[in-house]
Amino acid sequence: MKILVTAKRVTDPNASLVINDDGSWIDDDVEYILNPFCENAIECALELAEAHDAETIAIGIGEEEIQRTIRQGALARGIDRGIHVDAEEEELDSEMIAKILKAVVEREEPDVVVLGKQAVDGDSNQVSQLLAEMLGWPQATFASEVKIEGDEAIVTREVDGGLETIGVGLPAIISADLRLNDPRYASLAGIMKAKKKPLEELDLDDLELDDEEPKVRVVKLHEPAGRSAGVVVADVDELIVKLTTEARVL
Amino acid sequence: MSKILVVAEHDDGNVKKATLTTLNMARQLAEKRGASIDIAVVGSGVGGVAEALAGYGAETIHVADHADLAYPLASSWAKVIADIASAADADVIASSASTTGKDIMPRVAARLEAGMASDVVGVVDTDDGVGFRRPMWAGALLADVVIDSDVWVVTARGSAFDAAAATGGESAIDAFAAEPNLAASRTRFIRFDGTQSDRPTLDEADIVVAGGRGLKSADGFNQVVEPLADSLGAAIGASRAAVDDGFCPNDYQIGQTGKVVAPQLYFAVAISGAIQHLAGMKNSKVIVAINTRDDEPIHKIADYTLVGDAFSVIPELCEKIAAVKSGS
Numbered sequence: 001m002k003i004l005v006t007a008k009r010v011t012d013p014n015a016s017l018v019i020n021d022d023g024s025w026i027d028d029d030v031e032y033i034l035n036p037f038c039e040n041a042i043e044c045a046l047e048l049a050e051a052h053d054a055e056t057i058a059i060g061i062g063e064e065e066i067q068r069t070i071r072q073g074a075l076a077r078g079i080d081r082g083i084h085v086d087a088e089e090e091e092l093d094s095e096m097i098a099k100i101l102k103a104v105v106e107r108e109e110p111d112v113v114v115l116g117k118q119a120v121d122g123d124s125n126q127v128s129q130l131l132a133e134m135l136g137w138p139q140a141t142f143a144s145e146v147k148i149e150g151d152e153a154i155v156t157r158e159v160d161g162g163l164e165t166i167g168v169g170l171p172a173i174i175s176a177d178l179r180l181n182d183p184r185y186a187s188l189a190g191i192m193k194a195k196k197k198p199l200e201e202l203d204l205d206d207l208e209l210d211d212e213e214p215k216v217r218v219v220k221l222h223e224p225a226g227r228s229a230g231v232v233v234a235d236v237d238e239l240i241v242k243l244t245t246e247a248r249v250l
Numbered sequence: 251m252s253k254i255l256v257v258a259e260h261d262d263g264n265v266k267k268a269t270l271t272t273l274n275m276a277r278q279l280a281e282k283r284g285a286s287i288d289i290a291v292v293g294s295g296v297g298g299v300a301e302a303l304a305g306y307g308a309e310t311i312h313v314a315d316h317a318d319l320a321y322p323l324a325s326s327w328a329k330v331i332a333d334i335a336s337a338a339d340a341d342v343i344a345s346s347a348s349t350t351g352k353d354i355m356p357r358v359a360a361r362l363e364a365g366m367a368s369d370v371v372g373v374v375d376t377d378d379g380v381g382f383r384r385p386m387w388a389g390a391l392l393a394d395v396v397i398d399s400d401v402w403v404v405t406a407r408g409s410a411f412d413a414a415a416a417t418g419g420e421s422a423i424d425a426f427a428a429e430p431n432l433a434a435s436r437t438r439f440i441r442f443d444g445t446q447s448d449r450p451t452l453d454e455a456d457i458v459v460a461g462g463r464g465l466k467s468a469d470g471f472n473q474v475v476e477p478l479a480d481s482l483g484a485a486i487g488a489s490r491a492a493v494d495d496g497f498c499p500n501d502y503q504i505g506q507t508g509k510v511v512a513p514q515l516y517f518a519v520a521i522s523g524a525i526q527h528l529a530g531m532k533n534s535k536v537i538v539a540i541n542t543r544d545d546e547p548i549h550k551i552a553d554y555t556l557v558g559d560a561f562s563v564i565p566e567l568c569e570k571i572a573a574v575k576s577g578s
Binding site for chain 2: 011014019098122124127134154162172177213220223230232244247249
């Protein structure tokens with residue numbers, strides 16, 4: 001069995017973001033981390049590989065710096081090898097990313113592709129589903145539990161109103177939610193080994209995608225309207241007074 | 251002429267509020283584009299849903315009623331929705347950004363080679379024409395995006411739009427000969443474990459009471475949050491930490507990756523307010539934070555902060571709310 005997993009880098013969600021005066025893209029001077037949902041996807045790939053003796057491959061798309069994310073976030077944790085597709089991150093929309101992944105899936109022919117359900121920068125939550133449709137594969141998104149039984153993945157999904165369990169025939173796309181697992185830390189030995197693991201470099205030309213244009217463009221960024229701190233009330237009585245006479249919500 | 255196809259959300263034959271908030275977004279977009287609106291009702295035994303929506307100003311309601319569509323599995327629903335859109339010549343397909351919409355609509359976009367804007371909170375005029383405003387980075391920034399393809403797919407955040415009101419009139423109801431690909435989709439429904447509750451749902455409630463890790467256990471969570479929710483007729487929510495620690499079911503989670511709510515009144519009880527949580531509730535009209543300290547992130551956005559131990563404060567609060575409600 002072969003499992004492909006994504007390693008996307010995102011700006012540190014705890015760092016404050018600065019936009020330019022004209023509403024253009026944020027400054028370059030930000031810290032990047034592995035997308036938290038991709039950490040869950042990588043852990044899922046490793047656990048499936050341990051249970052089913054699979055080869056694991058991590059793919060990262062972006063500028064050269066993404067190679068660090070692939071090595072530290074995926075290979076050091078135990079993923080067997082990496083693929084870096086060189087592309088300018090700002091020029092990519094979800095569809096472009098899905099097309100790149102599709103081209104890599106067609107080269108590698110994995111049985112399962114595990115992705116983070118969303119990236120915490122764009123928050124679009126589209127790539128797994130787009131990829132599934134482009135490949136004509138089934139999908140199990142927002143997974144909180146994954147088992148492979150024969151040629152089917154049995155996946156419990158976190159959905160509005162509760163938990164849904166579905167079966168998807170392999171090959172299939174799975175998108176990881178945060179409660180799927182607790183991602184392991186890279187061991188020192190893992191970090192050392194990761195330096196020597198193979199990391200293939202591809203560009204859009206290799207995948208015959210160099211003529212593609214994104215369909216969705218960010219025109220402008222805004223800071224949301226701020227909300228300021230209110231008052232500290234002395235006790236329950238004062239809170240009741242505020243809610244009934246000032247806020248008028250009771 | 252431009253045509254917007256709104257995908258209805260329904261549950262046991264009832265129209266969900268998410269349909270009406272999406273319809274409101276569609277009306278705003280229709281006004282800017284000079285478009286008409288159609289509605290797609292997909293499912294099994296959903297004729298009543300179509301009839302319930304007939305007075306909302308849609309030109310045509312397309313009903314895809316088929317036993318294979320009984321459960322919203324992404325591949326087969328996406329095929330049918332895309333087929334309806336093509337047959338009706340719709341150039342915008344819109345649904346709610348519920349977990350169902352998030353699961354299905356990107357597949358619709360891929361089938362129609364459409365660009366897609368997820369989780370939009372507004373319809374805006376940009377220098378490059380009509381676009382959508384959507385949160386990024388857990389709502390730390392808002393982006394105005396435009397879609398350059400001929401066909402657009404959009405999901406609308408329910409809390410950002412009021413429910414559309416009925417306009418009167420009668421939409422034409424058109425039975426669509428759906429051809430779902432359930433067998434070929436290699437997908438089977440196994441079971442749904444629903445969270446049982448008589449309370450209002452998070453996306454439909456005017457008041458939300460949410461509990462956090464400070465409640466220490468499932469017992470603590472229930473002991474504090476339930477009576478307060480009951481005294482207010484509120485929905486119950488939770489921080490990610492409370493869900494991760496097993497205090498309450500997953501679908502209570504409010505935040506960047508859970509539900510996004512904007513009720514009239516939001517009680518954050520023993521919640522410190524990580525940015526991922528604030529992303530799901532900071533547009534609430536009035537926010538009350540009850541916490542043992544007053545220097546957590548939640549207090550920077552709360553209208554009223556009450557410092558105290560929830561276990562002793564909440565019983566008193568419930569009692570006094572009951573007194574207000576009974577007019578004494």
